[in-house]
Amino acid sequence: MSKEEIIAELKNIITPYSEETIALQSIDDDTDFLKDLKINSANLVDIVLDVEDRFNIEIDNDSMAKMLTVKATVDIIESKRQENAG
Amino acid sequence: MDNKRVVITGLGVCAPNATNIPDFVHALKNGISGITHQSDLEALGFSCQIAGKPPLTEDRIAQYFSPLELKNLNSTGIIYGVIAALDAWENAGLKLSDINEPDWDSGTIFGTGTSGIDKFRWAINKIDDMEIRKLGSSVVVQTMASGVSAFIAGKIGLGNQVSTNSSACATGVESILLAYDRIKSGRAKRMLAGSTSDSGPYIWGGFDAMKVCNYKHNAEPEKGSRPMSATASGFVPGSGAGALVLESLESALLRNAPIYAEVLGGDLNSGGQRGLGTMTAPNPVAVQRCIKKAIDNAGIRADEIEVINGHLTATTKDALEIENWKAALNTSKDKFPYINSLKGLVGHCISAAGSIETVASVLQLSEGFIFPNVNCEDLNPAIADLIDESRIPQQLINKQFNYLAKASFGFGDVNACIILKKYNYE
Numbered sequence: 001m002s003k004e005e006i007i008a009e010l011k012n013i014i015t016p017y018s019e020e021t022i023a024l025q026s027i028d029d030d031t032d033f034l035k036d037l038k039i040n041s042a043n044l045v046d047i048v049l050d051v052e053d054r055f056n057i058e059i060d061n062d063s064m065a066k067m068l069t070v071k072a073t074v075d076i077i078e079s080k081r082q083e084n085a086g
Numbered sequence: 087m088d089n090k091r092v093v094i095t096g097l098g099v100c101a102p103n104a105t106n107i108p109d110f111v112h113a114l115k116n117g118i119s120g121i122t123h124q125s126d127l128e129a130l131g132f133s134c135q136i137a138g139k140p141p142l143t144e145d146r147i148a149q150y151f152s153p154l155e156l157k158n159l160n161s162t163g164i165i166y167g168v169i170a171a172l173d174a175w176e177n178a179g180l181k182l183s184d185i186n187e188p189d190w191d192s193g194t195i196f197g198t199g200t201s202g203i204d205k206f207r208w209a210i211n212k213i214d215d216m217e218i219r220k221l222g223s224s225v226v227v228q229t230m231a232s233g234v235s236a237f238i239a240g241k242i243g244l245g246n247q248v249s250t251n252s253s254a255c256a257t258g259v260e261s262i263l264l265a266y267d268r269i270k271s272g273r274a275k276r277m278l279a280g281s282t283s284d285s286g287p288y289i290w291g292g293f294d295a296m297k298v299c300n301y302k303h304n305a306e307p308e309k310g311s312r313p314m315s316a317t318a319s320g321f322v323p324g325s326g327a328g329a330l331v332l333e334s335l336e337s338a339l340l341r342n343a344p345i346y347a348e349v350l351g352g353d354l355n356s357g358g359q360r361g362l363g364t365m366t367a368p369n370p371v372a373v374q375r376c377i378k379k380a381i382d383n384a385g386i387r388a389d390e391i392e393v394i395n396g397h398l399t400a401t402t403k404d405a406l407e408i409e410n411w412k413a414a415l416n417t418s419k420d421k422f423p424y425i426n427s428l429k430g431l432v433g434h435c436i437s438a439a440g441s442i443e444t445v446a447s448v449l450q451l452s453e454g455f456i457f458p459n460v461n462c463e464d465l466n467p468a469i470a471d472l473i474d475e476s477r478i479p480q481q482l483i484n485k486q487f488n489y490l491a492k493a494s495f496g497f498g499d500v501n502a503c504i505i506l507k508k509y510n511y512e
Contacts, residue, residue, distance in 0.1 A: 016154045042223040049222050
């Protein structure tokens with residue numbers, strides 16, 4: 001799965017948690033979940049669970065704490081997928 | 087201290103026999119039952135396999151909750167409570183605030199017995215399966231007792247007191263009296279009062295095991311809830327929510343709000359589980375005292391009460407309740423007020439009973455009718471000895487009247503009684 005495909009999937013996962021439609025449309029590496037998408041911080045754990053289900057990976061607490069931007073999240077997804085592949 | 091007059095300006099209901107006010111009025115007048123057979127209770131081997139559950143479609147629910155909220159929503163009590171509360175708010179001519187400033191003058195006291203029992207069960211199973219990390223963020227807000235008032239407050243933007251009360255089957259009437267006190271003392275202009283109760287086997291199971299539910303009418307659900315009947319043999323479990331907007335009279339008049347009725351006063355007490363009172367049985371001294379104090383607080387005479395909406399659950403205690411009313415009102419067999427019980431139509435909605443039944447009481451006062459009692463064609467002879475049969479209408483009576491007393495009693499030996507008056511525009 002390419003990086004672009006991962007971002008597209010991530011966008012689908014995040015959409016129900018954000019009411020910032022314009023920021024959602026222009027989502028990129030630098031998009032911050034709390035600042036740009038105004039996601040309720042309590043919902044970050046739900047996004048992590050959805051990401052785990054979609055990408056069939058398990059995300060540890062330390063990685064979870066870093067998942068605040070699109071870039072950090074994509075990095076974590078890619079590295080966990082590589083671990084699974086290996 | 088302030089001493090404001092308090093009126094009711096909005097009503098909402100999510101009952102087993104109707105989930106909006108016009109349908110509820112129709113169901114009351116025509117004796118339409120909401121008791122149905124429950125296949126899940128049968129499959130689980132319940133003695134009582136009938137119950138009252140509000141019929142709601144997914145489309146209806148989606149009008150009150152965002153897609154994100156619906157994603158993991160598994161709390162029937164919160165669904166019923168939010169629907170009844172938002173309908174009452176709109177019925178009062180009020181809007182959901184879209185501004186950033188909370189409405190400091192409005193709050194809610196919305197009661198429940200438990201919250202999100204199905205959600206709780208799901209979470210417990212996850213934890214026991216070593217999957218705690220899968221719980222997500224929705225467990226706490228749906229299983230905290232105050233989940234229902236928190237959801238309601240967030241949707242409306244309430245900035246005054248936001249709380250959930252709990253006093254078993256007296257919860258609903260208690261919520262209204264707590265809201266009344268807050269407005270009367272000038273600490274809020276309006277309060278959304280009400281209560282809710284979850285549906286399903288995990289909320290009703292404990293009662294089934296206590297053998298307090300009726301197991302003799304599984305084949306004819308609508309005949310199962312039989313308040314005041316000689317064949318009353320236990321209550322039929324129900325669920326749902328009732329909601330009322332209480333408001334200071336001056337606030338209601340200022341904004342030309344519809345006024346359904348005035349809350350004159352009431353009382354809350356307990357029998358202390360002393361005398362004849364126990365965890366599950368009422369102390370008659372306390373019940374009578376609660377009714378008398380309520381009438382005193384309302385500033386009227388006992389003989390002015392024209393209609394009683396009783397607790398009357400359809401157990402052997404119905405006759406004792408009538409005896410308590412009769413003693414408290416110090417009245418005779420013939421002069422006893424009209425009395426009815428909603429439970430014949432919806433069952434015993436547990437923590438929601440008092441609020442759903444108060445909504446029915448307010449509608450009777452404001453529209454001028456007394457709804458018929460169903461399933462007591464074989465009146466309990468012990469009740470017929472106490473009061474004249476004509477006092478227990480089995481046909482709809484169209485009649486304007488001014489004063490109604492409503493009481494609810496609960497486990498823990500707790501009592502709540504409220505006195506309502508028809509509002510006559512001056």
